[in-house]
Amino acid sequence: MRHPSGVPTVESCIPLRGSRFRFGQPSGIRAENRCSRHSDSTRCLRTSAEIPEMIYIFEVSSDSAEEVVPVTSLYMPTNEEVVEFYNNAIPLIDRLVGTNVHLGYWESPEDPSTVAEATDRLTDFMIERLAVDSSSRVLDLGCGLGAPAIRLAKTTGATVVGVATSANLLERARRSAVEAGVADLVDFQLADAVELPFGDSSFDAVLAIESIVHMPDLPGVFGEVGRVLSDGGHMVATDFFLKGPLVGRRLEIVEAYRRLSLNTPLLQPEDYPPLLRAAGMHLLEYRDITQQTMRHHREMIRAAQRQRAELVHTYGPEMIDTFISVFEQCLDISEPGYLLFTAERTNRSEHQPT
Incomplete structure (x- = not known):
């Protein structure tokens, strides 16, 4: 194929x-x-x-x-393929990780946290870095099934607008917001990250949990974030990254992971600061949290093995075996890496033409 x-x-x-x-x-x-x-x-x-x-x-x-x-062919998933991927994967996401469509954070190898607890912990780390309160308006860029946006609204009282390109995801997110009692605080909209339907400086913060990895035009995405973010506002994001140049088996494994997950080509840490600066932002914090999040792959493998009969009935044996194999080999090499970064919108007055 x-x-x-x-x-x-x-x-x-x-x-x-x-x-x-x-x-x-x-x-x-x-x-x-x-x-x-x-x-x-x-x-x-x-x-x-x-x-x-x-x-x-x-x-x-x-x-x-x-x-x-x-193996180094430029594999760049289209937006339509990403939408189809998530539309079809919703049952699998629900069964394996619940409504948090992102990695979990475990404090140590002995941490007894469940996947649900660990994914909520990562969300909480990011909410803390947003530095928002009940007077704030926050954009959740690539909101998935809506769990982080809902948690953000419940814990801070902030108004949250979640955007995604999958109508199916948004429908589920809206239902979840109603069930959580925060439908008055959370709105979910269909939107493209490079053409956001919002005015300049219309958000106090931007959250992007594991979403920009599906977006091929990062200059365009960061440019839009810089445009809609108010001066001094924070962008807090997680992303998969390369720890260094890959060759041989490590390259093949990462390529397999990218293609399975419909990820765009991964960056290295030094790629982020210039992208942010070009969008009117500067990096406040960069954290490599690969070791704290890699366990998520192991938990997904275990869940897939426990539910293999049901999953095979829905997706077929080749798909499930492929899924398990790729994640096992990512664990073997601890790739790709996973980072959390916080950036701040530079005051626009500092960059006005003289």
Whole structure:
């Protein structure tokens, strides 16, 4: 099966063997002038940075097809594919992790917290960094099933507007807000992150939990956040990231994870500050919380194994075995990383033309 752009999807790129992936063997190496992480020949499509260096591109041959598949091919999911992914995955999300569609945070390996408790803990960490109260208006960018927005409204009294591109997710989120008794504080709207239907400086803070990883145009997204965020307001986000350049098996595993999860090409830590500065923001805090969140993968594997019969009936054995295999191998290499960052909107008066 092929991605509409011509890039093979995970099924044809990495063939299955039983319940585990068997990655192909390197079949050739070529040198090209392109981004080592995002594979554009002249410019990184996700950050717009120019790419001058020469790097080596490994090609992997698929045992299931007579073709050579470049594992560093620029796989960029479309918005329509992300919407379809979440529309179809809602039952799986509910069964495995509940209404928090993001990783959990465990204080230590001995932390007895459940997935629900750990995901709420991460939400609370982010709410604290938003620095808002009952007089504030907050944008939840990529609101998922609405759980963080609802928790934010209940704990702070702030007015929250959640946006997403999936009507199915928003319908569920609205029902949850009514059930939680905060429908007067929380509004969910269909909107594109690069064309937000809100005025300048219309929010006191912006929350983005594990959502920008699905957004290919980060300069556009951060630009819109900088536009709608009031001076001094905080953007608090989590994102998957690369700890450094990947090669060989580590690269293949991360590529499999990206394709399975419909993630855009991942950034490295140094990519964020210039993106934020260009949008009128500056970085206040950056935290690598990979070790505190990686356990989430293990918990999802266990949940999938416990419910395998039901899940196979809905999704088929290949999908569930693929899911388990990819997450097992991500645990093996502790990739991709997971970060939390807080940025502040710079006062606009400081950047007015003289």
